[in-house]
Amino acid sequence: MRLIFAGTPDFAAQALRAIVAAGHEVALVLTQPDRPAGRGMALQPSPVKRLALENGIAVFQPPTLRDAAVQAQLAAVGAEVMVVAAYGLILPQAVLDLPRFGCLNIHASLLPRWRGAAPIQRALLAGDAETGVCIMQMEAGLDTGPVLLRGAFPIAAAETGATLHDRLAELGARLVVEALGKLPLPGEPQPAAGVTYAQKIDKAEALIDWSRSAAELDRHIRAFNPFPGAQAQFAGQTVKLWRAVPLADGGEIGRILRVDRDSIVVACGSGALAVSELQKAGGKRLAVRDFLAGHPLKAGDRFDLPA
Incomplete structure (x- = not known):
């Protein structure tokens, strides 16, 4: 034809x-x-x-x-x-x-x-x-x-x-x-x-709101991979989250509940998110163990909440 x-x-x-x-x-x-x-x-x-x-x-x-x-x-x-x-x-x-x-x-x-x-x-x-x-x-x-x-x-x-x-x-x-x-x-x-x-994706939508449920944020991270990348704020700095799984844990919204070599567990509005791959602004996508080598996050730290 x-x-x-x-x-x-x-x-x-x-x-x-x-x-x-x-x-x-x-x-x-x-x-x-x-x-x-x-x-x-x-x-x-x-x-x-x-x-x-x-x-x-x-x-x-x-x-x-x-x-x-x-x-x-x-x-x-x-x-x-x-x-x-x-x-x-x-x-x-x-x-x-x-x-x-x-x-x-x-x-x-x-x-x-x-x-x-x-x-x-x-x-x-x-x-x-x-x-x-x-x-x-x-x-x-x-x-x-x-x-x-x-x-x-x-x-x-x-x-x-x-x-x-x-x-x-x-x-x-x-x-x-x-x-x-x-x-x-x-x-x-x-x-x-x-x-x-299906409205066009706006980069402003990429910002993570920790008051939402872990299930929603899991979908958020997966939907915006690879573009524009789900973005969280920590100490005023942008950190992109590339891989995570929802958990049943709970705690203060945005608070890091625990950290190990494989994940950083953050409390959400409902449940928690175990983040396993991150990226700082201008850096590379890294597994948690490599990310922590240059960015020592610890239990008790808290991600910034949207204004």
Whole structure:
């Protein structure tokens, strides 16, 4: 099938790789303009752009798709379908209407739950028992279109944002190839009940509030691993927490109950959190025994509480 692919991060690159491997003709790749990154803040291509160039696929990086000249360039491709995965730009109706089979979106949730920008982290934060991927026929509304294919799996107890991302990216790649091979597919309208929105992650959300339950903070730490990293404050300094497990212990909120070579146990609003991997500002992620060598925390110390 002759298609246009629109995507930007690693999640999308995995789908593009699968589509190319399946033998489809990717005539054009749309991706976000190069962004400054790294210590030197040099312009860096997106993962999708790098993959496209490796495969000799033409790349187009318009800042908007609302421009008539841009739309004319897309129309000239003569694509039968457009596949969209975490692209980052709004597709106007004129673009949605271009391909014969329309535009298909790979969305990392079980729609209509978690429409929007951050479904992976929101599912973890909410303690959802399962998640999955929907291949959706795009329309003007935000993730409101009919679902062509869906796949689901349970969320594991130790799942992080990183591991869940990788599992969903793999599922999304497999499902979109399956969908492309079966077009045209009937769409299942999304039910009106059960709609939730996955708002974009704000870095301010990363701050840990020790008055919340240990179970909530466990999900908080896992959801924000790797981005933006759950942040606690100790003596006015930021410490990122990367790995922890909830315990039934209790005590004064934010107080360190005990410290050993494997964990620092901190009292929460309900229960306690046994933290096993930390990172000081500007430092590396360290296991507790290595962290304690340079930062001697002890039982009785207390993490700062949010104002």
